[in-house]
């Protein structure tokens with residue numbers, strides 16, 4: 001599964017990896033957001049076939 005980030009228009013195949021490397025999110029931040037809402041980042045990424 002590939003995703004395109006709506007923020008920077010780059011493709012990636014791992015949303016968490018992308019958020020950490022490109023957008024400098026910390027893993028702790030991402031994990032706590034996902035725990036609160038597993039769909040937290042879905043709106044920010046477009047699924048590509």
Ligand SMILES: [Zn+2]
Pocket residue numbers: 005006007008009010018022023
């Ligand atoms: Zn991005």
